[in-house]
Amino acid sequence: MSVVTRSLVRLYPDAFRVRWGAMVEDEARGAGWKSWPNLIVGIVDMWLHPALWPADAPAQRQRRVATMGITVALAAWFLSHITAEQGDPLSSSVASGIMHGCTTLLLIGIALVAPRPRPTLSATITLLRWGVRRLTVPTLLGTSVVVVVHGGIDPTASPPTLRAALLAGWWIALGLGAIQIPRIFTGVGADAVVPPHAGRLRAGVWTLAAASATGGATILGAAVADGGFHPLGAAVGVGLLLLTAVCAGTLRDLRELPSVD
Incomplete structure (x- = not known):
């Protein structure tokens, strides 16, 4: 035991x-x-509460919350992309337009919460080294799938085994990329990046919460519209709403920790 x-x-x-x-x-x-x-x-x-972890300085907490924000944004994008690739339940122009707006909000949120690289040669080298270390595998995997598909192979007309392998490779590449990007910021440390100040961090988390909440409600509503039920859409919608709850919890933690300013 x-x-x-x-x-x-x-x-x-x-x-x-x-x-x-x-x-x-x-x-x-x-x-x-x-x-x-x-x-x-x-x-x-x-x-779920990186702002509450023991820290030696406020900047350390800010960097952790920034990494959490990037993770939430990439997870929300990944979930939304899954639904978009399936076509339903986002076949209506209204739902599709709302999701494009949510994607824009996610990009704005990432821009707000992302740590800023230090303008030094050593910081640039460190970021490049960590980027190569973390993103080589998903980049090679995704590139291989794209090369095969654009090389004349039609996935819809391919044998089921090859089609399944291409789909699996593509989604694994996207998933690995979404996992590895936040790990770059946790690995480089304060010598290479500067965390966002508390005001920008709160604005970014609020933006990510708005994107996740709007996207989750849109997908969940479309999944159960007209008396039908789309299991994948419903699961993705619930997942996005759970990410909204994570953002809400982080905002509460930031309010209760005035030292992060």
Whole structure:
């Protein structure tokens, strides 16, 4: 049981484990398996509230919230892209127009929350090195799919195995890219990027919340319109609304932490 407890504690963010990990593990080990549900809830709660992690300086918290904002934006784009590729339930011009507007809001939100690269050669080299390290695999995978498709192979007329492989490769490339981009900003550190100030950070998170809420409501409404039901659209709509809740929680955390200013 101690192995399971130790493994669960390791799932907490590093900043939390450094400060309180030993204490949490001792308490959980004393409670035995009964502590596991609380540990899992605590893990999820901590990852959803990066502004509350122990920090040595306000800029460290700002950088964490900025990374969270980029993650939310990419997750929202990925979910919206899944629905758009399926055609339904966004076949109406009104719903399609609203989703284009949401995409624009996501881009604005990313621009607001994204850390600013430092204007130095060493910072540029660091960012390039991390970009190559994190994005080489998804870029090569996505490029390979595009080359195959544009090389004369029609996915709709291809054998089912090849068609499935191309679709899987494309979506895996997009998913990996969405996962790896935030990891670039967590890896480069303060020497390469400057986190946004608190006002810009709040504006960016508000923008991302508006985009996720509008997109989620639009897709969910279209999924159940006219007495029908589109399972994928409904799932994506709920997912976007959950991302809105994450943004709302972060805004609340920022209000309760005046030190981030």
